[in-house]
Amino acid sequence: MSESVTKSRFIDLEIWKKARELRLEIRTIIKVFPIDEKYRLIDQMVRCSRSVTNNIAEGYGRYHYQENIQFCRQARGSLFELIDHLIISSDENYINKETFNNLQNKVYITIKILNGYISYLKNQKELT
Secondary structure (H helix, E strand, C coil): CHHHHHHHHHHHHHHHHHHHHHHHHHHHHHHHHHHHHHHHHHHHHHHHHHHHHHHHHHHHCCCHHHHHHHHHHHHHHHHHHHHHHHHHHHCCCCCCCHHHHHHHHHHHHHHHHHHHHHHHHHHHHHHC
């Protein structure tokens, strides 16, 4: 039985919870970025961090495993985009190396959990 089926709500998924934590942390760090980045880097970081939880939620609501997998792949792409934004933030000295390393590690952990969820969905798809 799919984790999507056994869990009553997408907010119960471990991957969604982890992505939410990451999104909230991104929201906190961007508050100190320069105002001239408001409609550039800040906006992009907010959008891609939200995209992760949004795509996990939307995939959860889809009927077929393959659709759920596709939305999870979109979420994974947004996580990699977020890493690039963190690199830019570090390059521009908006965040220090410790913050960069901490956040990058959290993104990679989230990717690892998401990859596990995608594998789980693929296995469930093959069983049906």
